[in-house]
Amino acid sequence: MDYRLDFGWLGDAVWLIVGGALMTIFLIVVSAVLGTLISVVGAAGRRSRIAALRSAVAYYVELIRNTPFLAQLFFIYFGLPSLDLRLDPVVSAVAAMTINLAAYGIEIVGAGLDAVPTGQREAARALGLRPAQVFVKIVLPQALKVIFPALTSQIVITMLESAAVSQIAVRDLTYEADMLQAKTFRAFETYLVVTIIYLAMSVALRRLMIAGDRRFLPARIR
Amino acid sequence: MEFTLWDILRNLMLAARWTLLLSVVAFATGGVAGLAVLLARIAARPWLRRPAELYIGAFQGTPLLMQLFLVFFGLPLLGLRIEAWSAASVALTLCASAFLAEIWRGGVEAIPRGQWEGAASLGLHYVAQLRLIILPQAFSITRAPTVGFLVQLVKSTALTSIIGFDELMRAANAINNATFAPFTVYGFVALIYFCICYPLTRYSRMLERSAARTR
Numbered sequence: 286m287d288y289r290l291d292f293g294w295l296g297d298a299v300w301l302i303v304g305g306a307l308m309t310i311f312l313i314v315v316s317a318v319l320g321t322l323i324s325v326v327g328a329a330g331r332r333s334r335i336a337a338l339r340s341a342v343a344y345y346v347e348l349i350r351n352t353p354f355l356a357q358l359f360f361i362y363f364g365l366p367s368l369d370l371r372l373d374p375v376v377s378a379v380a381a382m383t384i385n386l387a388a389y390g391i392e393i394v395g396a397g398l399d400a401v402p403t404g405q406r407e408a409a410r411a412l413g414l415r416p417a418q419v420f421v422k423i424v425l426p427q428a429l430k431v432i433f434p435a436l437t438s439q440i441v442i443t444m445l446e447s448a449a450v451s452q453i454a455v456r457d458l459t460y461e462a463d464m465l466q467a468k469t470f471r472a473f474e475t476y477l478v479v480t481i482i483y484l485a486m487s488v489a490l491r492r493l494m495i496a497g498d499r500r501f502l503p504a505r506i507r
Numbered sequence: 508m509e510f511t512l513w514d515i516l517r518n519l520m521l522a523a524r525w526t527l528l529l530s531v532v533a534f535a536t537g538g539v540a541g542l543a544v545l546l547a548r549i550a551a552r553p554w555l556r557r558p559a560e561l562y563i564g565a566f567q568g569t570p571l572l573m574q575l576f577l578v579f580f581g582l583p584l585l586g587l588r589i590e591a592w593s594a595a596s597v598a599l600t601l602c603a604s605a606f607l608a609e610i611w612r613g614g615v616e617a618i619p620r621g622q623w624e625g626a627a628s629l630g631l632h633y634v635a636q637l638r639l640i641i642l643p644q645a646f647s648i649t650r651a652p653t654v655g656f657l658v659q660l661v662k663s664t665a666l667t668s669i670i671g672f673d674e675l676m677r678a679a680n681a682i683n684n685a686t687f688a689p690f691t692v693y694g695f696v697a698l699i700y701f702c703i704c705y706p707l708t709r710y711s712r713m714l715e716r717s718a719a720r721t722r
Contacts, residue, residue, distance in 0.1 A: 288584045351658065351704035352697045353665035355676060360697060363689035441568075448570035452669060459572060472580040480573040487568040 294469040295478065305461030306482055312375075312457060313444040313490070316382035320443070321436065323383065324390025325425065331395055342391065349388030354446045357381050362453045378450035378457075386443045393435045397428030430502045437494040441487045448483070458482060510686045516695055522678030523699050529674060530661045532596050537603025537660075544608035546637075549615050559608070566605035572666050574598045579670045595667035603660055610652045614645030651718060654711035658704045665700070675699060 331342045349357065361384075362377040372380065401424050409423040410416075429436075451460035462479040466472040547559035566574065578601070579594040618641055626636040646653075668677035679696045683689050 347705065347708070348697075348701065351662075351708055352700045353662040353676070355665040355668070356679075356693060356697045356700060359676075359679075359689070360693040363683065364693045365690075367688075367690035445568075445570040448572040449666065449669075451572075459570070462576075466580075473577065473584055476573055476576040476580060480569045480577060483570055483573060484565065484568045 290474055291471055292474055292478070294465070294471055294474075298465050298469075298475075301461045301465060302458070302479070302482065305456060305458035305479075306486065308455065308457045308460075309444065309447060309486070312378055312382060312447050312450065312455070313440065315379050316386055316443065316447075317440045319379070319383040320386030320390055320440075321394075323387035324394045324436075327387060327391035328394035328398055329420070331391060332398065346388045346391050349385055354381065354385050355449050355452070357385060358449060358453060374450070374453045374455045377453060378447070378455045381450070382443055382447055385446070386439060389439045389442075390436065393432050393439060394428065396435075397430075397432035398424060400431045401427045426502065430498075433494070433498045433502065437491060437498075440494070441490055444490060445483065445487060510682070510688075512691065515682055515686065515688070515692060518682055519675060519678055519692075519695050519699055522673065523675045523703070525672070525674040526661065526664050526676075526700075527703065529592075529595060529599065529664045529667065529672070530657070533599035533603050533664075534657055534660055536596070536600040538607055540600060540604035541607030541611065544604050545611045545615070548608055548612050563605045563609050566602050567609065571598070571602055571663055572669060574602055575666060575670050591667070591670050591672035594670055595664070595672040599660065599663065599667070602663070603656070606656055606659075607653065610649050610656060611645055613652075614647075614649035615641060617648060618644050648718060651711050651715040654707055654714060658707045658711065661704055661707070662700065 327342050327345070330338045331346075333339060358377065358381040361372065361381050362374065365372065405423055405427065406419055409419040414422065447457065448459040451457055451463060454460065458479055462475050466475040469475065544559050544562060547555045548563065550556050550559075575594065575598045578598040579589065579591070582589045582594065582597070622640055622644065623636060626640040631639065664674055665676040667674060668680065671677070675696060679692050683692045686692065
């Protein structure tokens with residue numbers, strides 16, 4: 286074995302890598318926010334009185350959870366233009382990540398909603414809050430508190446899966462790595478550096494979410 | 508050359524055999540390797556436990572696509588000849604071993620302390636305690652998440668198309684390039700993955716329910 290690792294190319298590549306990492310961060314921030322919102326709406330829909338709505342949400346969850354992210358991404362980016370719905374790569378990536386995250390998020394948020402004791406709801410109603418207020422002010426914050434660790438994990442998983450969006454030419458971290466290794470012929474070193482960056486990003490995202498949880502969500506009611 | 512719907516579906520289903528084979532191989536070899544990682548992870552000695560923790564953290568904290576690339580470009584540097592199939596199965600095996608070890612660790616930790624103590628008081632040594640008392644119970648209570656992970660693994664195999672392994676997704680890309688019918692092709696692809704994964708998801712949920720009943 287006479288191969289020597291060479292990281293000499295790294296100096297010129299720093300800004301490309303930073304740019305790619307920023308794109309990855311942008312994608313996960315947007316889809317985490319949208320995905321969480323859809324998860325809340327979806328989980329409420331899953332528990333609504335309208336049967337058609339309940340089963341529509343159930344079908345959506347099953348369909349997304351049982352197909353690969355890459356297939357969803359390609360279907361949105363390559364398939365939807367057949368229906369005259371042409372999305373640019375970044376929008377397709379955000380759409381695919383949001384749809385994917387929400388399918389898992391609906392189950393997670395739902396479990397949290399079920400974990401809030403009925404007494405909380407009844408007490409809030411007795412205090413004269415309207416049903417919408419009960420949901421937003423009483424039930425949801427407590428549910429979010431319970432599910433936050435699971436939601437955090439799912440958001441990290443979505444960020445890691447977002448590496449696949451390089452395949453539709455979104456200039457994320459993986460895309461920049463692909464371009465760099467084609468130029469430097471140092472594929473192993475390039476992917477090693479980028480893998481470590483992904484690892485650092487997932488650790489940082491997890492820490493950030495935990496800090497946000499402590500800062501903004503109420504203490505858990507037992 | 509004209510492609511009928513049946514031609515598209517038939518070729519996709521032929522390629523899906525490779526998806527299935529890769530999933531089964533990665534699950535089986537990943538299970539064996541995962542058992543080794545599990546044993547290291549639950550060991551009392553830090554020089555065994557720490558590396559196992561790092562191993563699991565590294566695979567759970569990085570994209571599978573990167574793991575595939577590192578194996579695909581890394582193994583040749585060690586002088587090993589490698590093709591897409593071997594890179595795909597090695598990477599998925601490593602990844603599966605980390606995830607399965609972590610799932611089973613949850614099972615081991617859920618076993619009450621008294622089970623260990625009871626086994627020890629019967630005069631069983633550490634290996635026999637694990638083999639006869641702890642692991643059978645740990646595997647039994649983690650059956651549902653283990654099957655759930657198999658669903659993840661089947662879906663993960665789609666990424667191996669990117670390093671050039673000819674499974675369902677790569678066949679779909681090729682057929683799409685020949686037919687210019689992406690809506691149909693990727694629609695069928697999603698359907699085939701769904702037909703593989705959905706029964707497993709149902710099975711996992713059934714295991715979960717029966718576990719909840721017996722508890």
